[in-house]
Amino acid sequence: MARTQAFERDDVVRAARTVFWRTGFDAASIPELETATGLNRSSLYNTFGSKRGLFDVAVQSYLDEVVRPRLRPLRADRVEHEAILYYLDCLRTAFENLDSPSASNGCLLINTAGSPIARDEEVARIVSDYRSELREAIGAGVTAFMGAPPSPESERLSDSTTGLVVAAFALARVAPGEASRLLQTAREQITAVRAA
Amino acid sequence: MARTQAFERDDVVRAARTVFWRTGFDAASIPELETATGLNRSSLYNTFGSKRGLFDVAVQSYLDEVVRPRLRPLRADRVEHEAILYYLDCLRTAFENLDSPSASNGCLLINTAGSPIARDEEVARIVSDYRSELREAIGAGVTAFMGAPPSPESERLSDSTTGLVVAAFALARVAPGEASRLLQTAREQITAVRAA
DNA sequence: CGGGTTCTGCAACGATCGTTTCAGTATAGA
DNA sequence: TCTATACTGAAACGATCGTTGCAGAACCCG
Numbered sequence: 409m410a411r412t413q414a415f416e417r418d419d420v421v422r423a424a425r426t427v428f429w430r431t432g433f434d435a436a437s438i439p440e441l442e443t444a445t446g447l448n449r450s451s452l453y454n455t456f457g458s459k460r461g462l463f464d465v466a467v468q469s470y471l472d473e474v475v476r477p478r479l480r481p482l483r484a485d486r487v488e489h490e491a492i493l494y495y496l497d498c499l500r501t502a503f504e505n506l507d508s509p510s511a512s513n514g515c516l517l518i519n520t521a522g523s524p525i526a527r528d529e530e531v532a533r534i535v536s537d538y539r540s541e542l543r544e545a546i547g548a549g550v551t552a553f554m555g556a557p558p559s560p561e562s563e564r565l566s567d568s569t570t571g572l573v574v575a576a577f578a579l580a581r582v583a584p585g586e587a588s589r590l591l592q593t594a595r596e597q598i599t600a601v602r603a604a
Numbered sequence: 605m606a607r608t609q610a611f612e613r614d615d616v617v618r619a620a621r622t623v624f625w626r627t628g629f630d631a632a633s634i635p636e637l638e639t640a641t642g643l644n645r646s647s648l649y650n651t652f653g654s655k656r657g658l659f660d661v662a663v664q665s666y667l668d669e670v671v672r673p674r675l676r677p678l679r680a681d682r683v684e685h686e687a688i689l690y691y692l693d694c695l696r697t698a699f700e701n702l703d704s705p706s707a708s709n710g711c712l713l714i715n716t717a718g719s720p721i722a723r724d725e726e727v728a729r730i731v732s733d734y735r736s737e738l739r740e741a742i743g744a745g746v747t748a749f750m751g752a753p754p755s756p757e758s759e760r761l762s763d764s765t766t767g768l769v770v771a772a773f774a775l776a777r778v779a780p781g782e783a784s785r786l787l788q789t790a791r792e793q794i795t796a797v798r799a800a
Numbered sequence: 801c802g803g804g805t806t807c808t809g810c811a812a813c814g815a816t817c818g819t820t821t822c823a824g825t826a827t828a829g830a
Numbered sequence: 831t832c833t834a835t836a837c838t839g840a841a842a843c844g845a846t847c848g849t850t851g852c853a854g855a856a857c858c859c860g
Contacts, residue, residue: 412856435630447808450808459848531778536778572771575770606837633817651837
């Protein structure tokens with residue numbers, strides 16, 4: 409065989425993911441990606457084919473290492489009663505720590521939803537699928553909390569909660585305090601149902 | 605004095621606004637703005653100073669001619685009982701007509717919230733103020749509908765409704781159907797309170 | 801140790817970006 | 831009509847964009 413790769417692929421993807429998360433796809437430049445990954449553009453193009461190819465891999469990494477770990481308790485076979493509250497509280501804590509990537513950058517996928525690259529059908533599908541995944545997990549958490557089979561009311565509460573999470577991410581950059589408050593609102597909506 | 609301007613300033617701003625709305629600030633190119641406005645870049649720079657200057661004026665135009673007319677019934681001295689429902693229905697109708705600018709482009713300000721230019725403090729403030737304005741109008745509509753002085757419950761409902769509207773705009777490009785459903789959810793949340 | 805393959809650094813590519821310069825044209829006031 | 835001023839068109843500016851070609855260095859395998 410031949411010369412071996414001098415870098416860990418996952419590390420490179422993570423570094424690129426951070427850049428895309430912070431600046432978005434369009435504004436992320438090749439020099440920026442070079443310094444962040446520590447690789448020359450030759451290696452980047454040799455490995456990922458194009459800036460877009462690197463972005464696609466970074467998005468998958470974001471889903472696998474950022475999104476899904478947070479949703480995991482909501483996707484278990486038997487969801488804990490308060491898992492949905494725990495999820496919202498975790499997210500809110502992240503938003504309140506202004507140094508956390510979620511607070512300063514929002515969500516990589518929600519950000520791309522409003523950017524030019526969202527006109528690409530494949531990208532739009534990935535973002536839309538992400539929303540569906542989020543909705544499904546939140547729906548599981550809500551029904552587990554309510555302790556009853558899904559009803560029109562519980563479905564509406566799940567829709568609303570999902571929307572508030574999306575809105576929180578959308579506003580994270582410009583109004584992190586309001587983003588945090590939206591998650592607080594989502595929490596109260598859920599606990600209010602139990603009280604009734 | 606001297607030679608008179610050969611164009612209508614408001615028309616130019618509207619044309620530029622459409623471009624920024626569709627493509628975002630960063631991706632909007634000067635040649636694109638030239639053809640859309642029918643002006644040479646010399647005239648654009650002579651009139652607005654820079655691309656950013658034109659963007660700022662376009663944003664104000666968006667607020668004055670797109671956002672505020674829609675919110676007007678909610679900002680009246682005495683808000684109609686069902687004004688908030690009318691607002692949500694109008695918005696939902698716009699989302700369901702895929703040719704409408706709101707459906708295909710979402711909201712100019714929400715889109716910029718997740719874009720690189722949102723790092724600019726002034727831009728961030730404008731977007732944040734827009735959210736506050738939206739929240740206030742929706743709050744007026746919600747309390748008018750409930751026919752009672754503001755309570756913690758009504759405030760929470762207003763927060764939630766505002767969040768759902770923001771989320772609908774954020775998802776408009778990639779999942780217009782879901783955006784429409786979010787507004788339907790917002791409507792149901794409000795009408796459900798009355799039933800209780 | 802040598803051959804074959806892969807990885808990587810440097811340099812340059814054409815294209816496009818936002819902005820500026822400048823000459824020329826058209827108009828309002830004297 | 832003349833002049834001063836403002837508007838507009840064409841061209842070019844330097845900078846940066848994503849991408850590619852190529853030569854050399856590094857490594858595994860026989």
